[in-house]
Amino acid sequence: MFVEIITIGDEILIGQVVDTNSAWMAKKLNDIGFAVKQITSISDNKEEILKTLKEAASRADLILITGGLGPTKDDITKHTLCEYFGSKLVMNEAALENVKRIFARFNRPMIDLNVRQAEVPENCTVIQNENGTAPGMWFEHESKIYVSLPGVPFEMMAMMQNYVLPKVQDKFGQGVIVHKTLITAGLGESFLAQSIEMIEDSLPTHIKLAYLPKLGLVRLRLSAYGINKNDLQQEVDTFATQIIEKLKDHIIAEDDITIEQAILQKLMAEGKTLTTAESCTGGYIAHLLTMNPGSSKAYIGGAVTYSNELKMQLLGVKADTIAQHGAVSEETVKEMALGAQKNYNADYAIACTGIAGPDGGTPEKPVGTVWIAIAGPEKVIAKKFQFQNKRTQNIERTAVSAFYMLWNLMKDI
Amino acid sequence: MFVEIITIGDEILIGQVVDTNSAWMAKKLNDIGFAVKQITSISDNKEEILKTLKEAASRADLILITGGLGPTKDDITKHTLCEYFGSKLVMNEAALENVKRIFARFNRPMIDLNVRQAEVPENCTVIQNENGTAPGMWFEHESKIYVSLPGVPFEMMAMMQNYVLPKVQDKFGQGVIVHKTLITAGLGESFLAQSIEMIEDSLPTHIKLAYLPKLGLVRLRLSAYGINKNDLQQEVDTFATQIIEKLKDHIIAEDDITIEQAILQKLMAEGKTLTTAESCTGGYIAHLLTMNPGSSKAYIGGAVTYSNELKMQLLGVKADTIAQHGAVSEETVKEMALGAQKNYNADYAIACTGIAGPDGGTPEKPVGTVWIAIAGPEKVIAKKFQFQNKRTQNIERTAVSAFYMLWNLMKDI
Numbered sequence: 001m002f003v004e005i006i007t008i009g010d011e012i013l014i015g016q017v018v019d020t021n022s023a024w025m026a027k028k029l030n031d032i033g034f035a036v037k038q039i040t041s042i043s044d045n046k047e048e049i050l051k052t053l054k055e056a057a058s059r060a061d062l063i064l065i066t067g068g069l070g071p072t073k074d075d076i077t078k079h080t081l082c083e084y085f086g087s088k089l090v091m092n093e094a095a096l097e098n099v100k101r102i103f104a105r106f107n108r109p110m111i112d113l114n115v116r117q118a119e120v121p122e123n124c125t126v127i128q129n130e131n132g133t134a135p136g137m138w139f140e141h142e143s144k145i146y147v148s149l150p151g152v153p154f155e156m157m158a159m160m161q162n163y164v165l166p167k168v169q170d171k172f173g174q175g176v177i178v179h180k181t182l183i184t185a186g187l188g189e190s191f192l193a194q195s196i197e198m199i200e201d202s203l204p205t206h207i208k209l210a211y212l213p214k215l216g217l218v219r220l221r222l223s224a225y226g227i228n229k230n231d232l233q234q235e236v237d238t239f240a241t242q243i244i245e246k247l248k249d250h251i252i253a254e255d256d257i258t259i260e261q262a263i264l265q266k267l268m269a270e271g272k273t274l275t276t277a278e279s280c281t282g283g284y285i286a287h288l289l290t291m292n293p294g295s296s297k298a299y300i301g302g303a304v305t306y307s308n309e310l311k312m313q314l315l316g317v318k319a320d321t322i323a324q325h326g327a328v329s330e331e332t333v334k335e336m337a338l339g340a341q342k343n344y345n346a347d348y349a350i351a352c353t354g355i356a357g358p359d360g361g362t363p364e365k366p367v368g369t370v371w372i373a374i375a376g377p378e379k380v381i382a383k384k385f386q387f388q389n390k391r392t393q394n395i396e397r398t399a400v401s402a403f404y405m406l407w408n409l410m411k412d413i
Numbered sequence: 414m415f416v417e418i419i420t421i422g423d424e425i426l427i428g429q430v431v432d433t434n435s436a437w438m439a440k441k442l443n444d445i446g447f448a449v450k451q452i453t454s455i456s457d458n459k460e461e462i463l464k465t466l467k468e469a470a471s472r473a474d475l476i477l478i479t480g481g482l483g484p485t486k487d488d489i490t491k492h493t494l495c496e497y498f499g500s501k502l503v504m505n506e507a508a509l510e511n512v513k514r515i516f517a518r519f520n521r522p523m524i525d526l527n528v529r530q531a532e533v534p535e536n537c538t539v540i541q542n543e544n545g546t547a548p549g550m551w552f553e554h555e556s557k558i559y560v561s562l563p564g565v566p567f568e569m570m571a572m573m574q575n576y577v578l579p580k581v582q583d584k585f586g587q588g589v590i591v592h593k594t595l596i597t598a599g600l601g602e603s604f605l606a607q608s609i610e611m612i613e614d615s616l617p618t619h620i621k622l623a624y625l626p627k628l629g630l631v632r633l634r635l636s637a638y639g640i641n642k643n644d645l646q647q648e649v650d651t652f653a654t655q656i657i658e659k660l661k662d663h664i665i666a667e668d669d670i671t672i673e674q675a676i677l678q679k680l681m682a683e684g685k686t687l688t689t690a691e692s693c694t695g696g697y698i699a700h701l702l703t704m705n706p707g708s709s710k711a712y713i714g715g716a717v718t719y720s721n722e723l724k725m726q727l728l729g730v731k732a733d734t735i736a737q738h739g740a741v742s743e744e745t746v747k748e749m750a751l752g753a754q755k756n757y758n759a760d761y762a763i764a765c766t767g768i769a770g771p772d773g774g775t776p777e778k779p780v781g782t783v784w785i786a787i788a789g790p791e792k793v794i795a796k797k798f799q800f801q802n803k804r805t806q807n808i809e810r811t812a813v814s815a816f817y818m819l820w821n822l823m824k825d826i
Contacts, residue, residue, distance in 0.1 A: 011625050013449045014592065015440025016634065016669070020431050022454070027428025036426045037461070039454035041435070044623075048450070055468075072606045072624045073613065113603045131801075152626065154806055179427065190526045193485045200486065210457075211485045212424050213565065221429065256429070276696075276717070282703025283689075283696035286717040290695025293771050293804055301723040304689070304699045306714035310757060314716070314727065344723060358706050388544075391706055393567055 001172045002037040003029055004060040006052055008067040008077055009151060012041045021066050021156055028160060032169050033176040034062070035225075044068055049080045057144050062168060067151035069134040071113040077148060078121065078137075085141055087121040095126050095135040102133055124148075127163045131155045136163070145171070175225065178232040180240050181256035182220045184247055185404050189213050192220070192247070199242045207235065215400045217252070217259060252407060259403040260288045266410055267298035267348070274406075275346035276302030277315050277336040279327070280354035280370060285399050300346055305336070315339035315351075328353050328365050330373075330382050337373035337380055348410070349375040350402045357391045368394055372402045376409045414585045415450040416442055417473040419465055421480040421490055422564060425454045434479050434569055441573060445582050446589045447475070448638075457481055462493045470557050475581060480564035482547040484526040490561060491534065491550075498554055500534040508539050508548040515546055537561075540576045544568045549576070558584070588638065591645040593653050594669035595633045597660055598817055602626050605633070605660070612655045620648065628813045630665070630672060665820060672816040673701045679823055680711035680761070687819075688759035689715030690728050690749040692740070693767035693783060698812050713759055718749070728752035728764075741766050741778050743786075743795050750786035750793055761823070762788040763815045770804045781807055785815045789822045 005025055011017040019041060026036040037060055042048045049068075056063045068077030082088055096118035103110045117133040120126055127136030127147075132155040139146040147164055149156045184192060189211050193200070200209050206226055212219040222239055224232040244251050253262040267274055276285050276299075283304045289295050303314040308327055311317040316339035317332055325331040337351035354370030361367035368387035373380055385401055387394045418438055424430040432454060439449040450473055455461045462481075469476045481490030495501055509531035516523045530546040533539055540549030540560075545568040552559040560577055562569045597605060602624050606613070613622050619639055625632040635652055637645040657664050666675040680687055689698050689712075696717045702708050716727040721740055724730040729752035730745055738744040749764035767783030774780035781800035786793055798814055800807045 010621070010623055010636070011634070012436065013439055013452065014443045014590075014636070015436040015438070015449075016594075016625065016632075018431065018433050018436040019452075023425065023428040023431040025428070026426055030427045036428075037456070038465075039426065039432075039452075041452035043450070052451075070624060070626070071603045074621065074623045108601065108604075111603055111607055113606060154801075154803065177427075179429075181429075188521065190484045190524055191521075193526060194524050208423070208487065210423055210487045211483060212430065213483070219429075221424070223423070223427070278696075278699075279714075282708070282712075282714075283691075283699025283717065284703070286691075286696025287700040290697070290717070290719065291805065291808070295695070296719045299695075299719060301692075301695075301717040301719035301727075303716055303727070304696065304703070304714040306703065306709045306712060310714040313757070314714075344726070356703075388567075390567065392704065395704070 001034060001062065001175065002060040003034050003062045003064065004037055004056040005039045006056060006063060006065045007039070007041045007151070008044060008049060008065060010043045010074070013043050021151065021153055024153070024157065025064060025160060028165055029168075030177055030179070032165060033173065034168065035177065044074050044076055046076060046080050046083070049077065050084055053084050053146070057142075060144075062145045062172070063147070064164075065146065065148040066156055069148065069150045071117050071133070078119070081137070081139070081146075081148060082121045085121060085123050085139060087123040089119040090122045092118050092120045092126050092135065094128065095120060098128055098135070099133045127159050129155055129159060131158055138164075138167070175227060176229045176232060178224045178229060178236050179256070180222045180236045182240060182243060182251055183253040183257065183259065183262070184218045184220060184250045185216060185252050185259065185407070186250050187218065187247070189218055192218055196243050196246050199239060199246065203239065207239065215397055216404065217400065219256070221256075258288070259400065259407060261292055263403060263407060263410070264289065264292055264295055264298050268294075272298065272347040274299050274348045274350070275340045275344040277340035277349060277351040278302065278304050279306060279311070279336070279352060280356045281352055281395050281398050282306060284395050285350055285352070285402060288399055300344060302340060302344065311336060314343070316343060326365070328355060328369055328371055330371055330384065333371035333373040334380050334382050337375040341375040347377055348406060350406055351375070352398050352402055354385075354394070354398060356394045357389050370394065370398050372398065372405055374402070374405045374409050381405065381409060414447060414475065414588065415473040416447050416475045416477065417450055417469040418452045419469060419476060419478045420452070420454045420564070421457060421462060421478060423456045423487070426456050434564065434566055437566070437570065438477060438573060441578055442581075443590055443592070445578060446586065447581065448590065457487050457489055459489060459493050459496070462490065463497055466497050466559070470555075473557075475558045475585070476560070477577075478559065478561040479569055482561065482563045484530050484546070491532070494550070494552070494559075494561060495534045498534060498536050498552060500536040502532040503535045505531050505533045505539050505548065507541065508533060511541055511548070512546045540572050542568055542572060544571055551577075551580070589640060589642045589645060591637045591642060591649050592669070593635045593649045595653060595656060595664055596666040596670065596672065596675070597631045597633060597663045598629060598665050598672070598820070599663050600631065600660070602631055605631055609656050609659050612652060612659065616652065620652065628810055629817065630813065632669070671701070672813065672820060674705055676816060676820060676823070677702065677705055677708055677711050681707075685711065685760040687712050687761045687763070688753045688757040690753035690762060690764040691715065691717050692719060692724065692749070692765060693769045694765055694808050694811050695719065697808050698763055698765070698815060701812055713757060715753060715757065724749060727756070729756060739778070741768060741782055741784060743784055743797070746784035746786040747793050747795050750788040754788040760790055761819060763819055764788070765811050765815055767798075767807070767811060769807045770802050783807065783811050785811065785818055787815070787818045787822050794818065794822060
């Protein structure tokens with residue numbers, strides 16, 4: 001059973017919007033054993049939609065379509081589906097009730113465009129949209145399933161979870177895919193590959209190993225395809241154990257989690273707390289930590305100190321230190337970390353200060369110069385990094401490097 | 414001249430990685446007048462790659478391929494391209510020099526896998542990769558251009574900018590696409606459409622209007638296709654002016670910028686400063702601000718106060734206030750905003766406190782309850798929001814709502 005995803009909307013093809021829907025849908029389908037064969041993004045153009053639907057139906061059994069269901073003139077998916085199936089639009093009473101309910105909730109008057117949101121092709125089964133006015137549609141046509149959903153992420157997600165995924169599993173459930181991901185740090189992709197070459201060569205054909213590098217970390221993903229979930233899980237676990245034994249020190253986590261999630265888990269397990277003192281990352285480290293449910297159990301908060309005044313006021317950095325060594329220096333970053341740790345009464349503190357760019361560099365401290373310090377129960381460590389000249393990348397690299405330094409310090413204790 | 418983008422890699426099809434490369438490439442191509450017709454994501458599978466290349470060549474003149482160029486066994490793009498073109502791999506000396514240079518920089522020994530990174534199909538022109546070991550490849554075959562680039566975003570980006578885009582423009586430059594985006598807030602998609610219906614109906618066929626809603630904001634994008642950039646620009650500007658006149662109060666910006674960028678611009682223009690006091694958003698508001706180059710001119714930093722202790726210590730919230738009204742209350746959020754504004758000596762302060770979820774809700778204050786306060790030179794305003802039960806979404810909605818409240822307060826002054 002193969003699935004294809006089609007996203008409709010010029011905004012993706014002109015690069016105004018990143019297609020995050022497809023990744024989410026693919027992951028959810030994978031979790032219940034369905035492989036996505038292809039993801040295709042096309043524009044709001046009738047001919048292209050018709051052609052792409054036909055091609056997808058020649059390869060896949062289930063075709064998921066998102067986008068183009070809004071009330072405005074650029075949204076043509078519904079009309080095009082009518083043409084594809086030789087159907088026509090009819091008013092759906094349940095969908096109309098839903099539109100009315102939503103307008104009542106926000107206490108807004110309805111206009112004709114909103115009423116027409118409740119029209120659907122005659123040959124579809126309506127999928128109710130609790131969070132918006134555009135209904136989803138389930139079609140069965142020449143032994144293929146087509147599902148059309150709105151492109152607004154949280155609307156699509158709720159409809160997938162409450163309706164589409166259960167129905168798909170009910171109808172097609174059989175094969176299973178088991179993934180296991182190991183997070184590694186401190187080794188490049190080629191060296192990892194060399195270290196585990198013998199294990200990789202011994203993998204049976206139904207198990208694949210993939211390397212996913214990202215800013216100093218490499219995720220190793222084992223994927224097993226088959227029928228029996230328990231058997232596959234056992235097989236994958238056996239190979240994962242071999243890899244873990246081989247790479248020991250470089251394994252940060254045995255789940256598809258981020259390094260900050262691994263840190264939060266370790267902090268919680270040990271009943272320790274963490275604070276942050278961020279200059280060049282401007283709240284990004286705090287954000288990465290607090291995106292995780294339950295992070296407040298270990299992360300107490302911290303300071304974003306862009307200005308020197310705030311570095312002194314909130315972290316107790318001495319005016320002398322900044323005057324003598326500069327805001328981007330080993331001395332300053334250590335005082336930031338120790339100040340946060342002490343003032344906020346935390347076991348660990350992350351501090352960073354640097355020149356994220358694109359401006360602010362000097363010959364001695366070019367853009368990309370970053371100092372990171374980690375204060376722990378027994379010591380404070382600091383390290384200088386020289387990244388490149390892209391702001392976003394410098395912020396991301398600083399965060400990952402800081403987490404890796406913290407991870408290593410925690411491991412040593 | 415049509416372009417297609419093909420991304421190769423199982424990580425996208427199983428939803429482990431979001432394809433951000435395609436959006437970036439599409440935007441850059443658009444900027445120089447090339448329309449992307451289709452984006453296709455397929456797996457690391459030889460047959461599928463061959464089939465997709467053939468199909469893309471039947472529709473497009475330029476085919477950009479990313480991914481599958483790593484040194485490990487799951488990376489098969491290079492071998493598959495050889496088969497597609499009937500070519501064979503040969504060692505490229507310049508690429509080998511580059512691999513050596515990179516290993517020397519990181520002071521690491523090279524292994525055979527790394528050397529083989531410098532092998533390329535005989536019929537390609539090598540595109541040097543300054544930031545990594547996998548070279549890019551430019552092919553001309555049966556009057557179509559194929560470009561294969563690594564999937565690592567910053568490697569791909571540098572190669573696109575330094576080599577591919579200039580060469581493509583040089584070779585095919587002719588048509589022009591002009592986009593203009595207006596950011597609106599405070600009106601739903603249908604109402605916007607109704608308000609500007611007459612303008613939309615008067616658009617010539619070569620100008621398209623698209624509505625892109627996102628969490629309380631709607632972006633309106635006018636896209637004009639033609640030959641003469643100045644003429645198109647003038648036409649688009651005329652229609653944009655009509656829309657701006659019609660929507661006046663709801664226009665936040667006349668560029669494709671975010672609301673936080675609009676705020677930073679306004680703050681800088683007026684020489685004012687901003688600080689933040691974040692509880693439930695955990696640094697996200699600071700992060701959105703500080704992602705922008707030059708933000709330090711207006712944003713001085715702030716506090717992430719997850720714990721009640723930090724709310725008192727860093728923002729001067731009274732213990733009594735929290736005891737009597739709770740951490741998520743109008744009284745607390747106002748004290749947070751006023752405390753940050755005063756302590757950190759800023760003109761404006763954003764504060765928020767809420768229950769982001771998934772845990773921590775009570776019958777009186779369910780998950781999604783958020784209080785936001787904005788302190789300005791003359792007053793402090795506060796507002797309660799009741800969002801839904803998804804953590805990430807609650808954090809995002811809180812940030813956008815806070816920015817919109819600040820925007821309105823700044824406008825009134």
